[in-house]
Structures are given as structure tokens and as C-alpha cells.
Amino acid sequence: GLRYDLTVPFARYVVMHRNEITFPFRRYQIQPVWRADRPQKGRYREFFQCDADIVGSDSLLNEVELVQIIDEVFSRLGIRVSVKLNNRKILSGIAEIIGEADRITDITVAIDKLDKMGLEKVNEELASKGIAREAIDRLQPIILLNGTTGEKLEKLRELLAPSETGTKGVEEMAFIIGKREALRLRNEVELDLTLSRGLNYYTGTIIEVKALDAQIGSITGGGRYDNLTGIFGLPGVSGVGISFGADRIYDVLTQLELFPESFSHSTELLFVNFGEREVDWLLPLVAQLRRDGICCELYPEAAKMKKQLSYADSNRIPFVAMVGENEMKEGTITLKNMQSGEQKSVTPDEMARAIR
């Protein structure tokens, strides 16, 4: 079978190498994964995930660090995002205090529809799922929770006071959110009670990232799983991880036109090809410049000058070098700045500085 995610192979790796690894163990991994879903916009059969995980530590500082990574990545890419957090323990606490401990998923799914459907329909849906009238009544203050994340947390702390698990969840969330200032995060971090992301998997924090300026599903997700390695025979190793969806992020970058223009070219210098003798003179120079870290090309054919210059133009190559009979005799290169049109004569040694 093809990889469905990078977490299971990682869990296997951790178990196989448990004796060589020092915990807490941090790893990142970039690889393609597959889905059998029907392909559609933003939903691919094959796509790349970029994962970062820390295992073997219960500390919430790990969650904080992953939030920081998310913030850094999207700041650098220039994508404005909202980092949405939830906690499985808060959801368990909610289900518990309304007396419907087993119905977390139904409750979460229904709450999620509040914006679209309004309160009445949400309550109807809850009832239709078989949730007791009394439980629905008790759920109202939670469904109607609003204000800042701080206010929501305060309210939840009160409402979930009877539930030990729920209280733990609120404390965890408050800890992570509380580090926001110290880290000088540049993106929103907020509590979103509707996040679930496969509840069976996560045991604590749940993380999801949405792009603010593009219509697309979540572009990063993750959370804490308390028994990742259990299926491979090493129980009790807690971990927390996130996964960036590279293809969706690429889609967002394209949609928002955030790819820098200079990304589409890399050759800095094109040597015009005037024929065999000139080529033989140039080859050692081209080899040397490349070893010096200059991305240069020699046009492969002694085509017409116009064609060679138009190749440089199309590929946005900023400098063109010409070496004919005179230049070979003098050991110089005629260098043309393709933007300004300016030409000057340089020696091979001066080349690097002349084009940078």
C-alpha cells in the first residue's frame, strides 16, 4: 500500500530505533502521501506533506514550539493565517458535563454549523442525533460562547469546572495561548471549539491553520497523540506533531501571486556561442566560474546572435557574455547588462564582481 501519512512510518522508526534515540526526539520529514479520494481542486491523489514532530515529552512547550514554527513558516511565505487551536480534553469535558460523554463528534459537528445554519437548526440537528433535550439545554452557553479567546477560556473554565478532564484541557489551552506575547507571533492564534480533526487520533491539543486571504481548506494540521508508538509495541510514548500541506500552500502562493519573479530563473550569465574555437576557449572558464558558484550557461549552438539574446531574454538571464576573436586574443570578456543595455570589458577574474 502507499503511504497515507508520515506519522505511522515515523512511529515505526521510533520503535525500531528506540535504543539509539535520545528522547525528546525531534524530526522533520518531507514526502509524498496518497489518498484514494476523488481528486478535485485542493484535494489531490498524490501530495507532499512536510511534518515536524517531537516525541517522548509531555511538555506543552512542544506545542508552543510547533505554533512558533507555523507562525515563522507562514510569515516567511507572506501568507496571512489564523492558527486555530482546540483540545480533545475540552471536548471530552463538554460532552461529560452535558451527560453525553460518547457524543463528542456529533456535538462538534453540530456546533460547527452555527455560523451557517443558526442556533435553532443546530439544536434541531443535535436532537435528531438523539442527544437529550436536557443535554442540549446545558450545551447552550457553550454554543453561544463568544468574545476573545481569553474571554472564551475564562467562561469555559467556569462551565467545565465540574469536569477534571475539561479543566485540564482549558489549562493546557491557556498555557499555549499565554505564550503568544512572549513569542511575538505575527499571526492570530485562537480557540476554535469546532475543530476535531479525527478525534480518535488526538488526545490533547488539536491544531489547524487556515489561510485568511484564500478560499481553501486547512493548509496545516496536527496535534498531540498520547500513544503514537503503541501499535508498534512501544506504548506510552507521547508526541505532538504538525503537517504542512505543501501542495495546498503552493496553491495559495499561486493564487495570491506570492511567488517572487526571480524564482523562475536561476542562470545569472549566458555565454554567447560564436563557434568551435570560441567554445574551446570558453569551456575552462565556464567550468571555473561554476566552481566559484556562478550559475552560468554556454549557449549550446552557434546560432544567430539574435536567437541567443532572445533566449537570454526569455529566461530572464541578467548578463550576457561575448567572447570573439578579439576577446580571445586579449583574454577579456565583453559583458552586457541585459537590463540597462550597458556593455563593458572585464577579465575572467573580474567577472564574479561585475555581475553581482
Add this chain to the structure above:
Amino acid sequence: GLRYDLTVPFARYVVMHRNEITFPFRRYQIQPVWRADRPQKGRYREFFQCDADIVGSDSLLNEVELVQIIDEVFSRLGIRVSVKLNNRKILSGIAEIIGEADRITDITVAIDKLDKMGLEKVNEELASKGIAREAIDRLQPIILLNGTTGEKLEKLRELLAPSETGTKGVEEMAFIIGKREALRLRNEVELDLTLSRGLNYYTGTIIEVKALDAQIGSITGGGRYDNLTGIFGLPGVSGVGISFGADRIYDVLTQLELFPESFSHSTELLFVNFGEREVDWLLPLVAQLRRDGICCELYPEAAKMKKQLSYADSNRIPFVAMVGENEMKEGTITLKNMQSGEQKSVTPDEMARAIR
């Protein structure tokens, strides 16, 4: 179906974007590909290919450039290789002059066994494949071809004089080999008549790279294909390309112990975790140092000092920073060089210079 190579998708790309592309078109691509073969050492079901191709140009300078790329890559990796070249036109010429134009593959396969089996067995095999006695006789000078690549080419030029195709192949080979000096290649480049690499595919140069110090199949291969894009409806686009087998190269690097030790770690600086108050003091500093490009970590738990230092040790982290009550008061950091054991007090601003 899963990708079998990167060349077919590339050909498709070229045809789809023919109106936006400027030829000669150069691209590199790194992606996994798959084989249904039975997996064994050096033969994987899933493996990464790193391809470089140039299409839309017949110039042999493209072949020269690919040889240069090969030389550069393996020089940088520290793997000594032999770059073996052959040419489909030489093989066609040989088959032609001995009067067995259709039997290139049988002839190549038999010649390849000379070292292992000796001349007599090779001739027996040729006969058993139905190649005429007379043709086998004519083949002898080619089977017994020896000397330097220059000498072999000289001899082939004579032998293949009656074949136009064969002569063309010898000239192409001589041109590419002839650039060796000018490029200051650091690895052997030699003619190997036994190379075939799927003859139906290649039309000119055939390239194969073998590691000199490791027992493994070819680690890079390629050649010229004159009608790559034909199957997608754009005939006549010639191209030349090479493919590095990343996994086998990884195997060679491992076998020869060429991975630098410093590759296994990347964190430069570990902050010891003394507890909540210290963590809150450190978080903005850690965030700032990271933005300044310093790979640092904060140990996620206020574990025993010994445990935290042993984590730094196991992960070969060269510097450990300690911030306790005194340091917080003074705004300094106690920095420990893990190799020398030396400790000193630095300010946050001095940190970057202190560890590099």
C-alpha cells in the same frame, strides 16, 4: 499507475507547454519513482531519481555539460567514479559492418561477458544466438579492442569507416571525450562498448556512471533520445538527459562512510530549562535567536540538569546556555562550550558571535 521514470512526465510537460517554453529547455527534477521488481539490496520498489535534461538542441555540448554535472556532483560527494560512455550509432555501425544489423543487443550482451568468460565462450554465445560464423570473425577486432579511449576511438574509426552511422557515432564520442581536458574533469571518462541501457530508447550518446570503490550497479545513467516528445504529439524534439539514483548514491555514501558527522545534528545551542519563570524569560530570546538564524532549542521540561546535559551530548549540541535567577536579574546568559567545558557569561547580543 505509479511513475516509472521522470522522463515521460517531462516529455508531457514539454508538449503541453511548448508555446511558453524557450528551447533549448533545461530542467531538473527530483521525485520518487517505482518498480514492480522483487526488492533486493540496491534495487528498491520506491526510489528517488534526480534528473537533469536539456531538450530542443542537437548540440553535443549538452552531453558535455551533463558529463560535467556528473563530475561535479560526485567530486563534491567524494565518490570516485568512472563515467562510461557509448553511442547507439557506434553499436549500429558495428552490427552493420558485420552484416547483422538487427542483432545489436545480442552482440552487446555477449561482448560484455568477455572479462568474465573469455573470448572462446563469447564467440560460442554469439554462435548460439544464430550470428553467422563470418560475422563473428569480423567482430573479433572489435571484441579485442583495447588501449586507451583515444586508441580505441582511433581503431573504431578505421573499422567503422564503411558505415556512415558508425562513423558519426565515433565522431560524436571523440567530440565529447575531447572536451575532457578543457573541463578539468576529476573523474575518468571512458568509452565502454558494452553499454546499452535499453537501446530502443537512446539514439546517440549513452552514459553510465559506476562507483569505483563500492560494489553496486550503476548510480547514474542517461543519454540522448531523438524523439522524446513524439508519443505526446510533438515529433522531432531531441533531448539528452541523465538520472542520478539518489538511494544507491546514499548507499554508497553510507558504505564508504562519507557522510560528515556534523550532518547528524543541527542544533547549535540548547537552553537548559530551570522552570516556568526562566522559560518565560527565555522564550522571546529563543524566538529572536531563531529569527537571527541560530538553530537553538529550549529543553521542554525542567528535568534534572544531568539529563538535559546528556541530551545535549547525545545530540552533539556544541553549546549549552543556562539562565537561572542570577542571570535573569543581570540580563546575561551563562554559556557552556560542551567540547572544552569552558563557561562564560554573555549578553543576548553577544550570543551569535560567541557560538560561531
